Amino acid sequence: MTGMLLLATPLLPMAMAMACVSATLRTRMMEWLVLAPLPGLAAALLAVGGPPLVLDADGARFTLELSPPAAMLLGATALLWSLAGAYAATYLRDDPAKGRFAVSWLLTLAGSLGVFLADDLATFYLAFALVSLAAYGLVVQDGTKRAHRAGVIYLVLAVLGEICLLLAFALLHAATSGDSLAIRDAVAALPTAPARPWIVTLLILGFGLKAGLVPLHVWLPLAHPAAPMPASAVLSGAIVKAGIIGLIRFLPFGENLPGWGEVLAAMGLFTAFYGVAIGITQANPKTVLAYSSVSQMGVTVALLGLALAGGQVGWVRLAAFYAVHHVLAKGAMFLAVGVVAGCGGTRLRWVLLPVGLLVLAFGGLPLTGGGVAKLAVKDVFAGPWLGALSSLSAVGTTVLMVHFLLRLQLLGSGQPQERPAPGLVWPFLTLAAAALLGPWALYLGTGIGSLEKALGGAELWAGVWPVLLGLVLALGLHRWGWRLPAVPEGDVLVLTRRAPALLSACGDRLERGEVVLRQWPVAASALLGLAVLLVLAMWQAA
Template sequence: MTGAAVLAALAHAAGSFGPGLLAAAVGTPVAILAACAISRGRRRSPALMVLAPLPALAAALLAGFGAPFSYKSRAFDVTLALDAPGAMLLGAAALLWIGAAFYAGADGRGGDGDGRFRASWLLTLMGSLGVFVASDLLTFFLAFALVSLPAYGLIIADDNASRRAGAVYMAFTVAGETLLLMGFVLLAAGEPNGSLQIRDVVAALPGSPWGGAALALVVAGFVMKIGLAPLHGWMPLAYTAAPLPAAAVLSGAAVKAGVIGLIRFLPFSHALPAWGEGLAILGLFSAFYGVALGITQTNPKTILAYSSVSQMGVIAAVAGMGLASGDLRAPLDTAFYAAHHVLVKGALFLAIGACAAAGARRHWLAFLPAAALALSLAGLPFTGGALAKLAVKGTLGSGAIGALASFSAAGTTLLMLHFLFRLARNPSPDRGARTSGQLLSAWFAMALASILAPWLLFPLTGGHLSDALTPAALRESLWPMLPGAALALPLWRWGGRLPHPPAGDIVVIGEKIIRASYGAGAALERVEAGIRQWPAAAMALLGIAIILGAAMATGF
């Protein structure tokens, strides 16, 4: 069969089976949740959780290698569609959810007696997959809420100590969704024909009288979701508190709801230099801030959380530069970079438990793939990370933004070597560190998928694999890593002298300020009560207030 015949067959299959797969992608988690209401379904729930993302994976494969397709519900006002960027992220997210569910089952989670974890998992899964296929404002907002709100149950799954992290997460989540809802209202108001389709409201955005306000609100909502500094405080707390399989899907897949939001709602067809460059600068600030805070941490989960703050910054910089230049290739390039992060970051969280489960004698079996994946985030040659860096090189450009983004690989190298150092010394702080052959199998399968999938996806971006294997490309991937590797040695030796801010640095500072304000408020009340007991002092205070008011009124 010729290549043209294969493409024609895939296009036909997409038109025939694609709409049904889209409906199944978002409906299967709900159906499984309903099945778990009966005892037989609860007993089989770990296996069912593994199967839940399979329709989404099938839809992603069909759209990625075939043609875009859509689905419109006759019973509900819901429209779903899948294009190349959405398919890339949907497929990567589905793979991660499958691997993490397999790991969770091996870890004893989601079974008959773990109903809250199971329900939170399936509802978050529904939202995580739904955001990549939603094509209208209402459906997108509902999916975005589902990927965000039920995740609270995953964060607090282990103990009461994690409830603080859950509360902080919910505060940021509600704030972000409030901003997003206001932005969606303005987007809908600016569409002259009353359409709620995302493509229509975004096309109308440049000419809308509320365009600037709508764009600001929407970007702020998505920036909060992806955890760019200084709106990142929830991320280290949540990922550190969540059990390993939950941290894997939250850091890898769920946070990409903000990435697909930027891809869907930024008007890339209209160059907006000020908006784009502003987003890129914020992203690069987050990229370096995440590294600076990450190297002060000792918990491997917290280090990975700050790595996400950094990597989400690079992704935001790519999207921002695409918006600044009106680059229509930016959505696909951003999606590929983010898809690589989905798989690798999720696998690295699972590696924490796998290294502990392997034991001292087999520790290297889990550690060596983890090391390759960690350095892949920095762009190590011959890895998917090198392909991701190559994919976004043109979008970032050759100016200052591009140079800083390239140099951020040095910081990522330093942070990932620090993670590997801590992983070797403190494999897992979680209860999921028990030895399990099934757990190790889940980890190895996820690691293999993380290594191979970027090589299969890269040609879909229009690139050629041979481009990443030229001597020039290999040098360009390697040189930014060398300064980071050189800094790792003094960090390992003298890193103990660095300050050690707590996880969620900004949140902790805010909490201290609030507690101090409570104390100051109480002190002021005591002072006020004392003043009231002295009429002369009270009259003097009133006289000072009158004098100051008169002075301001007369211009002195």
């Protein structure tokens, strides 16, 4: 039973994408997107910790398994994909290109869920590449010049990320004894691998790009505003988690890896504050949310860096738990943008109420899902310096999210009687409720913490004061924020004026990397399989 759930998680959306060969099914596929992630949700509830599923086909070996941290992320991600799929059916109901969108959506979904299950290098690479490259179709769906520019930049960075990971996996396989492709064997070989510095660097580059680490983050503030609303929700809430699960699966937590944990933690903390600093200069609510994702992924990566530096395997589960709240809450906020745009009069205030709760939850307001997520990782940031940085991060997050709320309310319809379609409202409200309550269920149900600790006076005050200070600073920003410099979406992309020279300099190094790849036959098979999938997807969408 558990093996069938693991297998159905990526195969059901793949089969639905294949069914789009039929023009009749393709035009109706939007109505069924809500069903595609349900095997993944069932697997997260029923298949965690079960025996691995091993598939052998003509000498190729694919292994699927679900660990507890991956199960938490899989469940939240599947729920987001399902509700965003229901939202998309209404949001894109009259779009003539909705069939093409459905194919891109389903292929991206298959990869997005597959990365949480893959237990060998080849399977993980195929799933990761699929979620990376198929998402291009979601970014360019609107067909505008802005969307195509964002899509090109996204695709170039995605390919660079794939190159980094393919090189890292080839070097990992070369350092692994025997012919094993199991991730656990590759990770066990990493601390003593001759090319360890290169492998770790490539892993951080490949996964950090997907997670939005600065300066690899530029695709987020470009792709999110350009994509349709449901696509933005999964790009920010789900797809960036492919980078997080990659770091969780491939870094040797509990092993001796001197210095790398501190480097990763420093990169994460810098990203966390950078996302806030640039985000408060933005006017587009979707762009503000994109920079908020950059900031929150920075905190998550910092947690993983501290776990690596301290040899604390248990902290990995806490980092995954922290990321679960981001999956649900950020997805709900993107869906809220479309709902607010169709609201007028008193209805607008009723919609902004749950959004306001989500905003405060991101700052760590006690008794909310975000509050319990921050409480769970509080001990990881123990110590005067880390504790102060954690509190400042909560203050900055509150400022940024209140800024988002103030920008969001300006999108409200000027027609008092206008109301959003029910097909937009109920997925948003369901996801908002899951973001506020779901982390509590995990916190208490999986033994991460206790109710007594969450309700302690000291813990409550530690969660309240950063939110209060953030609110005060946000009001000051609202009044005097016009004095801030205008920072374009994508910020560091001004450096792309030198891109041709940089690409030329990288050419020789890429050719050297090709020699390494030729020594790993699985790489060629993985690339061939990916090419077939992408060609098939484009043919189906034509």
